[in-house]
Amino acid sequence: xxxxxxxxxxxxxxxxxxxxxxxxxxxxxxxxxxxxxxxxxxxxxxxxxxxxxxxxxxxxxxxxxxxxxxxxxxxxxxxxxxxxxxxxxxxxxxxxxxxxxxxxxxxx
Numbered sequence: 057x058x059x060x061x062x063x064x065x066x067x068x069x070x071x072x073x074x075x076x077x078x079x080x081x082x083x084x085x086x087x088x089x090x091x092x093x094x095x096x097x098x099x100x101x102x103x104x105x106x107x108x109x110x111x112x113x114x115x116x117x118x119x120x121x122x123x124x125x126x127x128x129x130x131x132x133x134x135x136x137x138x139x140x141x142x143x144x145x146x147x148x149x150x151x152x153x154x155x156x157x158x159x160x161x162x163x164x
Contacts, residue, residue, distance in 0.1 A: 074158075082129060084143045086136040090116035095138040096157060098124045098147060106141040116162055117141070119153045 058077050065073050091114035094106065098120065106117075118125075118133060125133070134140065143156045 064068070065132065073081070086116065086133060086138070087153045088116055090114050092116070093133075093138045094118065094157075095125070095133040096120065096141050096143050096153060097130050099127065099130060101130075101140060103142040105139040106143055107163070108155065109139075109141070111161055111163075116155045117161065119150060119157055122150050 061074055061076060082128075091112045092109075094109075094115070094117040096106070096117060096119050118138065130140070143153055143160065148156060
């Protein structure tokens with residue numbers, strides 16, 4: 057996976073290498089200390105458009121697995137100060153949603 061990250065960084069002419077963490081239990085992920093914490097999910101609820109939020113350099117977003125997060129996971133994230141966000145008007149595949157989320161978080 058590290059080689060894929062390096063190849064993607066070089067191909068996109070970026071000057072920073074993303075860090076890929078090992079798989080982690082959902083409840084442990086909620087404890088990660090980030091200034092801005094977002095959860096992108098498909099349930100119909102009051103969500104903010106990620107593209108309309110001012111971003112910091114210390115941010116973290118959860119993108120749901122195929123089939124989305126469970127309602128309990130969404131509620132647990134909200135209880136842990138994750139802001140529900142939408143990535144746009146269309147439903148995206150998990151792998152595409154991660155790319156869209158990363159792009160939106162990098163925009164000024």
